[in-house]
Amino acid sequence: MAATPPYSSDSSASADADAGATTGSGLTPAFSPLYQQIKVLMLQSLQSGEWKPSAAIPSELELAARFKVSQGTVRKAIDELAAENLLVRRQGKGTFVATHAEHHVQYRFLKLFPDNGDPNSEGPAQRKIIDCKRLRASAEVARALALRPADAVLQVRRVLSFAGVPTILEDLWLPGTPFKGLTAERLAGYDGPMYALFETEFGVRMVRAEEKIRAVLPDAEQCKLLHTTQQTPLLSVERTAFTYNDTPMEMRRGLYLTDTHYYRNALN
Amino acid sequence: MAATPPYSSDSSASADADAGATTGSGLTPAFSPLYQQIKVLMLQSLQSGEWKPSAAIPSELELAARFKVSQGTVRKAIDELAAENLLVRRQGKGTFVATHAEHHVQYRFLKLFPDNGDPNSEGPAQRKIIDCKRLRASAEVARALALRPADAVLQVRRVLSFAGVPTILEDLWLPGTPFKGLTAERLAGYDGPMYALFETEFGVRMVRAEEKIRAVLPDAEQCKLLHTTQQTPLLSVERTAFTYNDTPMEMRRGLYLTDTHYYRNALN
DNA sequence: AAGTGGTCTAGACCACAAC
DNA sequence: TTGTGGTCTAGACCACTTG
Numbered sequence: 001m002a003a004t005p006p007y008s009s010d011s012s013a014s015a016d017a018d019a020g021a022t023t024g025s026g027l028t029p030a031f032s033p034l035y036q037q038i039k040v041l042m043l044q045s046l047q048s049g050e051w052k053p054s055a056a057i058p059s060e061l062e063l064a065a066r067f068k069v070s071q072g073t074v075r076k077a078i079d080e081l082a083a084e085n086l087l088v089r090r091q092g093k094g095t096f097v098a099t100h101a102e103h104h105v106q107y108r109f110l111k112l113f114p115d116n117g118d119p120n121s122e123g124p125a126q127r128k129i130i131d132c133k134r135l136r137a138s139a140e141v142a143r144a145l146a147l148r149p150a151d152a153v154l155q156v157r158r159v160l161s162f163a164g165v166p167t168i169l170e171d172l173w174l175p176g177t178p179f180k181g182l183t184a185e186r187l188a189g190y191d192g193p194m195y196a197l198f199e200t201e202f203g204v205r206m207v208r209a210e211e212k213i214r215a216v217l218p219d220a221e222q223c224k225l226l227h228t229t230q231q232t233p234l235l236s237v238e239r240t241a242f243t244y245n246d247t248p249m250e251m252r253r254g255l256y257l258t259d260t261h262y263y264r265n266a267l268n
Numbered sequence: 269m270a271a272t273p274p275y276s277s278d279s280s281a282s283a284d285a286d287a288g289a290t291t292g293s294g295l296t297p298a299f300s301p302l303y304q305q306i307k308v309l310m311l312q313s314l315q316s317g318e319w320k321p322s323a324a325i326p327s328e329l330e331l332a333a334r335f336k337v338s339q340g341t342v343r344k345a346i347d348e349l350a351a352e353n354l355l356v357r358r359q360g361k362g363t364f365v366a367t368h369a370e371h372h373v374q375y376r377f378l379k380l381f382p383d384n385g386d387p388n389s390e391g392p393a394q395r396k397i398i399d400c401k402r403l404r405a406s407a408e409v410a411r412a413l414a415l416r417p418a419d420a421v422l423q424v425r426r427v428l429s430f431a432g433v434p435t436i437l438e439d440l441w442l443p444g445t446p447f448k449g450l451t452a453e454r455l456a457g458y459d460g461p462m463y464a465l466f467e468t469e470f471g472v473r474m475v476r477a478e479e480k481i482r483a484v485l486p487d488a489e490q491c492k493l494l495h496t497t498q499q500t501p502l503l504s505v506e507r508t509a510f511t512y513n514d515t516p517m518e519m520r521r522g523l524y525l526t527d528t529h530y531y532r533n534a535l536n
Numbered sequence: 537a538a539g540t541g542g543t544c545t546a547g548a549c550c551a552c553a554a555c
Numbered sequence: 556t557t558g559t560g561g562t563c564t565a566g567a568c569c570a571c572t573t574g
Contacts, residue, residue: 031570033543059559070545075560083351085536091560092552109535209535214526215483215501233483233501239535258482265533267377267477267507268353299551301562327540338564343541359541360571 035076038067042077046086046097047244053099053199057087060095086207100206101196109195109209109239112168112261122162130157130225132184134176141173144240144251152176156187159225166226167261172252178204195241204249209241213263222255235263306335306345314354314365315512321367321467325355328363354475368474369464377463377477377507380436380529390430398425398493400452402444409441412508412519420444424455427493434494435529440520446472463509472517477509481531490523503531 042057051057058066063074078095081087088096100108106124114122136150145153153173160168174182179202190197198204216236223230235256243249256263310325319325326334331342346363349355356364368376374392382390404418413421421441428436442450447470458465466472484504491498503524511517524531 033569035543061559072546073544076543078560089560090553092554092558094559111533111535211533211535213481213503213531213533215503215524217499217501231485231499233485235481235483235503238530256483263481265379265479265481267379267479301550303562329540340565341563344562346541357541358572360539360573362540 034069035073035080038063038069038074038077039080041067042081043086043244049203051097053097053205054102056094056096084207099196100193100199103193107193109206109241111211111263111265112256112258113264114162114261117264126161126164128159128161129184129188130159132156132182132187137173141251145173145175145248147175154179154182156184158187162261165257165260167257169222169225169255170252171254172250174250178202178249198249204243206241206249207243209239212238214238216255218255226255226257228257232257232259234258237263302337303341303344303348306331306337306342307348309335310345310349311354311512317471319365321365321473322370324362324364352475367464368461368467371461375461377474377509379531379533380524380526381532382430382529385532394429394432396427396429397452397456398427400424400450400455405441409519413441413443413516415443422447422450424452426455430529433525433528435525437490437493437523438520440518442518446470446517466517472511474509474517475511477507480506482506484523486523494523494525496525500525500527502526505531 042063045051045057057063060071060074060078064071067074078087078089082089082095085098088098090096105119113119133155134152135155137145137147137153139149141147141153142149142151147153153176156170156172156174158170159166160170179198182202186201187194187197195206198206214236215233217230218226218228218232218234220230222234223232226234228234235254235258237252237254237256239250239252239254240248241250241252310331313319313325325331328339328342328346332339335342346355346357350357350363353366356366358364373387381387401423402420403423405413405415405421407417409415409421410417410419415421421444424438424440424442426438426440427434428438447466450470454469455462455465463474466474482504483501485498486494486496486500486502488498490502491500494502496502503522503526505520505522505524507518507520507522508516509518509520
């Protein structure tokens with residue numbers, strides 16, 4: 001890029017791939033700025049495993065040289081990836097691939113907090129795997145995971161307790177193929193967040209998620225596991241988690257007891 | 269800034285105020301980059317009403333001249349303000365002060381959606397003011413609004429219906445002083461979002477909010493207003509909304525019926 | 537054609553961390 | 556001292572909107 005001016009027709013941003021600033025098909029000029037093309041290339045490095053969770057990526061100057069653009073342009077690409085929580089910048093040290101492990105908050109996607117608002121006040125959660133079995137996807141699960149109906153899925157049921165009090169009952173479903181080999185023992189033996197295990201053991205990194213929340217009453221079995229009554233209303237939290245490329249990789253349904261905890265959300 | 273180098277001790281970013289790059293009190297050097305100081309100055313222009321909701325702010329070059337910095341520096345300040353939804357950029361037209369009115373989504377802070385996920389499918393909500401009265405703040409409300417207990421507050425109760433079905437029952441409390449003159453008639457006569465009325469009539473712009481969500485069972489009165497039974501679990505959504513400077517300006521408690529709707533949340 | 541935001545560059549220098 | 560991210564600048568040019 002040092003030789004060719006920006007916005008020129010020669011917008012080959014890298015040696016191995018031409019992202020193409022304009023995919024002119026007549027409709028929708030689809031102009032894409034250079035830093036967006038760089039971002040796509042970096043996303044590929046993340047997805048392919050070239051850059052692994054918690055590892056440092058090349059320095060900005062190195063990347064600028066590799067992609068033949070200025071440092072400012074790769075900075076803008078990194079800025080966006082950092083804003084999406086895919087990368088973490090550390091001044092003086094480098095830029096690192098984000099991870100669900102070694103994250104100072106244990107559960108990044110868990111929005112349930114004790115009434116006093118301080119998750120540290122109750123210590124780490126106790127986890128108990130109730131069940132983990134292989135079965136065929138129901139219509140609902142298949143839709144959520146973009147599978148064919150009756151494809152193999154893994155189903156896990158577990159209970160989370162805080163200060164010894166059962167508070168969350170979770171059922172979750174994972175696509176069978178990427179998670180082949182996952183067992184109840186494997187889950188029980190791991191002491192970090194589940195999403196951290198997915199990263200290290202199966203190379204699946206959850207990037208974002210969506211939740212649908214409702215108020216419900218539990219059935220008899222759910223009551224027993226949560227030590228509560230059928231008259232106690234619970235939060236039903238249905239989550240779909242995605243890897244790169246918006247690929248759904250987990251469907252989860254949680255029942256939250258909210259007598260001593262609440263679901264916190266920030267609106268901007 | 270054109271004459272003095274960056275990071276110099278003469279970091280007076282504007283003619284009328286010296287934001288001071290370092291408030292050196294011995295501890296915590298508190299280094300603040302230039303664009304952050306610019307951001308603070310722009311925040312003051314927003315807060316003081318110099319720049320009003322939906323109006324255009326000066327162009328980047330004008331601001332650069334006013335603050336005696338480069339265009340890139342004011343861009344970075346604007347970038348952050350836009351990321352916080354305080355400003356909206358429109359290429360070719362200018363940068364505008366964000367507003368709760370004329371926003372293509374009617375209720376920016378309302379996260380309840382119909383099961384099909386499309387809020388347009390059910391048309392606009394019907395609003396009915398049940399009550400609007402002046403009273404003294406309870407301990408809980410006083411705490412949430414940072415008032416003294418027994419200070420005057422306004423209490424409003426209303427019901428929102430979708431397709432004719434009562435779905436949300438809301439109680440909300442506003443500090444008496446800033447909202448002096450607000451009446452049920454005033455609320456009922458306005459057809460835009462409540463937060464838009466707050467902007468135009470009282471000069472109060474809600475900037476962000478926090479919600480605490482629980483599952484609850486309604487009492488008899490709540491049941492009547494929502495046309496439901498005491499055995500139907502509801503979402504209790506407790507919201508505190510803030511203006512500039514993190515000043516709480518509204519406390520609200522909503523009861524959401526979630527048999528045909530759900531609360532949607534995006535996790536990043 | 538003029539004005540506004542958006543992109544890109546090259547270079548200088550600061551803050552922070554590690555050796 | 557070196558290397559990394561972070562800030563700031565000045566200038567060129569592109570994309571979009573409006574007259």
